[in-house]
Amino acid sequence: MDTNPLDNASPGHGPVVALFVTCLADLLRPSVAFNSIKLLEQTGCRVVVPLQQTCCGQPAYNSGDYESIIPLAKQLIAALEPADYVVIPSGSCAGMICHHYPQLLDGDWRDRALQVAAKTFEITSFLSDILPIKRGHRAAIKLPSVTYHDSCAGLRELGIKEQPRQLLQELCDTELSELPQTEVCCGFGGTFCAKMPEISAKMVHDKVHSAQTTGATILAGGDLGCLLNIAGRARREGVDLEVRHITELLCGDLDGPAIGEGE
Amino acid sequence: MEQHSDTFLENASKALGNKAQADIRDLLGLFTPLLRNAAVDNFEHFEALRHHVKRVRQHSLDNLDHYLATYEQQALKNGNRVHFANSGDDLNSIVLDICQQHNAQRIAKGKSMITEETGLNDFLQRANLDVMETDLGEYIIQQAGETPSHIVGPALHKSADEVRQLFLQKHDLGERELDNTEDIVGEARQILREHFLKAQVGIIGANALVAEDGYSMLVTNEGNGDLCANLPPVLIICTSVERILPRAEDATAMLRLLVRSATGQSQTCYTSFYSGPRREQDVDGPLETHIVLLDNRRTEILASDYREMLQCIRCGACLNHCPIYNSVGGHAYGSVYMGPMGSVLTPLLSSLEESNALPNACTSCGRCAEVCPAEIPLPDLLRDLRHQETVEKITAPRWRIGLKLHTWLARNPRLYHWLTGVGIHLLHLAGRKRGSFRKLPLAGGWTSQRDFPTPQGKTFMQQYRAQRKQS
Structure with missing residues (x-):
């Protein structure tokens, strides 16, 4: 049993950061979580991964099942609250915890949700605004040309726009070419893409082709939902586009296959 | 052809297949936000005014009974x-x-969403009245036998050439080319003018009702509203109860937001305040004026959790910025109100059962709420409607029960980690070579349009637990 949730923190004296891995990274792209730990440790944090975590409950919540996810929200709040900070490699899961948990809960639990919300950050925001990560004397990571997809929840719920771009500039040596209509949704929308696949396909088709017009080799983003959608569509259309989570770029972890690519 | 909200997905599918129409929508989806954003950026007080007007609207709605009574009294006077x-x-x-x-x-008839909502034209035509829409966009779709595809630009879905063909076919005016837009507009103007002069009743809408003086405000870009209001001897203003504002300055404050949000203009071409019938010293104006105030479930909405929807000023910005509206167009919604505002209003004005697809036509991207001049939390209201669908068991059982099961499993971390660990590992082994699946059981919605990327390896939790055991 995990008696003390902080037991598994990495050694040191820095603030304790609880990493909420997110279900998509846990299941489909563990490298996002490993790279997040690496980046956080570079800032001197002690990283802990609470073992009681699973999913933040967005699929049910966004589909309108508020009641079922209340116990799940409480379980996650209890798992995360002992840490000094909570960091999440996803804008939409961070938005869920920061904005939607407090709205869902009442009384004491609402206060606890607000306290957790106040110390919860999406990873690029944490590495820019809270404990800025510096390249120091290390050489910049050399990357091919990159375009960046702003995910809607990160952009509009958390105001994440400059942070990932600044980090790419600070840690990596690359040309960033912006997507046309970068603030338009890629059509993922959680269960939306499965409930209304044809409309979603039109949106993600547009996104894949916008990415092509930038001439960039890599499309990076901060949310796996969008990236799985974009990579999956690019694969289906036979479009050559390397889709990766921003944490992979910031760690120079480009050896393994990109999202949707074979070994 | 008439479309209904209960066949949204079929309507959308048809719309997506029409390449010419899709091209027009792509262009509008690109330009209408640019126009709005330029106008808002050039107006430094937008955010402050937006917040102020929202509070005025909320105050007006909180005291609707008082302001309606005042308005009525003043209008009668x-x-x-x-x-x-x-x-x-x-x-x-x-x-x-x-x-x-x-x-x-x-x-x-001038442009009025309220009369679209009530289906007034059909009703009057069934009584053998000759009703002519005089807003150019409304006139075009009336000639084409269509409904508006947009609340501000009802004929935005039509290309100039389609309008040309329509006029050549509908207007019996002999040989002519109509090969430029000036000529097309000129022809409509000529026909509409004749109608204005012979009309016995004018019908218009209102953008705001001013309680303190009983005036109604109307904005148009073509001046047709003023001709409808002033040339015929009888004027009927059709509007709804939530248009009410306390003071004239509130109406003009709202107007500053409305035009910038709607068309990116800083001022509409015509802004008129109508007081009532011609007075003794007046040289023109109607002899008799009527104001019809529609409720149609608005007081029910006021008493519900969706009351913020009544703050809507009908600017259409949420439509212009909605990626789903821009993908499928207004007709797919099968309602006079479309896009995000329509997806909230339609179920409230009709029934959630019938319009249950509309609140799901949303990725919660939040772009609508970002630009809404009335600060309506549209994605929240849409999600609340999905909540109501869940509670009332309107949501399809496979989604309702499937998601409940997923949430239940997520509440049992050990079981969740074990089960996902086994499943994900198998998926990884099956798909590692290709890197993605073209088909996957239980993910038909996803794989119908895109591949499903293969899991990278064992789950993070499996790997992490194994690492911890070693150390």
Whole structure:
């Protein structure tokens, strides 16, 4: 049993950061979580991964099942609250915890949700605004040309726009070419893409082709939902586009296959 | 062809297949936000004014009974007749009665979403009245036998060439080319002018009702509203109860937001305040004026958790910025209101059962709320409607039960980690070579349009637990 949730923190004296891995990274792209730990440790944090975590409950919540996810929200709040900070490699899961948990809960639990919300950050925001990560004397990571997809929840719920771009500039040596209509949704929308696949396909088709017009080799983003959608569509259309989570770029972890690519 | 909200997905599918129409929508989706954003950026007080007007709107709605009574009193004092219509049918009957009292045959109509909502044109035409829409966009779709595809630009879905073909076919004016837009517009103007001069009743809408003086405000870009209001001897203003604002300055404050949000203009071409019938010293104006105030479930909405929807000023910015509206167009929604505002309003004005697809036509991207001048939390209201669908068991069982099961599993971390660990590892082994699946059981919605990327390896939790055991 995990008696003390902080037991598994990495050694040191820095603030304790609880990493909420997110279900998509846990299941489909563990490298996002490993790279997040690496980046956080570079800032001197002690990283802990609470073992009681699973999913933040967005699929049910966004589909309108508020009641079922209340116990799940409480379980996650209890798992995360002992840490000094909570960091999440996803804008939409961070938005869920920061904005939607407090709205869902009442009384004491609402206060606890607000306290957790106040110390919860999406990873690029944490590495820019809270404990800025510096390249120091290390050489910049050399990357091919990159375009960046702003995910809607990160952009509009958390105001994440400059942070990932600044980090790419600070840690990596690359040309960033912006997507046309970068603030338009890629059509993922959680269960939306499965409930209304044809409309979603039109949106993600547009996104894949916008990415092509930038001439960039890599499309990076901060949310796996969008990236799985974009990579999956690019694969289906036979479009050559390397889709990766921003944490992979910031760690120079480009050896393994990109999202949707074979070994 | 008439479309209904209960066949949203079929309507959308058809719309997506029409390449020419999709190209027009792509262009509009690109340009309308640019126009709005330029206008907002050039107006440094937008955010402050937006917040102020929202508070005024909320105050007006909180005290709707008071302001409606004041408005009615002032409007009566100005010589108007004021009617309250509980339902759309009531409004239609009131208008028909007025027309019949005056033996009116020809009606000149300005653009009004309320009369679209009540289906007034069809109703009057069934009583053999000659109703002509005089807003150019509305006139075009009336000639084409269509409904508006946009609340501000009803004929935005039509190309100039389609309008040309339509006019050549509908107007019996002999040989002509109509090969430029000036000529097309000129032809419509000529026909509409004749109608204005012969019309016995004018019908217009209102963008705001001012309680303190009983005036109504109307904005147009073509001046057709003023011709409808001033040339025929009888004027009927069809509007709804939530248009009310306390003071004239509130109406003009709202107007500053409305035009910038709607068309990116800083001022509409025509802004008019109508007080009532012609007074003794006036040289023109209608002899008799009626104001019909529609409720049609608005007071129910006011008492519900969706009351913020009544703050809507009908600018259309949420449509212009909605990636789903821009993908499928207005007709797919099968309602006079479309896009995010329509997806909230339509179920509230009709029934959630019938319109249950509309609140799901949303990725929660939040772009609508970002630009809404009335600060309506549209994605929240849409999600609340999905909540109501879940509670009322309107949501398809496979989604309702499937997601409940997923949430239940997520509440049992050990079981969740074990089960996902086994499943993900198998998926990884099956798909590692290709890197993605073209088909996957239980993910048909996803794989119908895109591949499913293969899991990278064992789950993070499996790997992490294994690492911890070693150390």
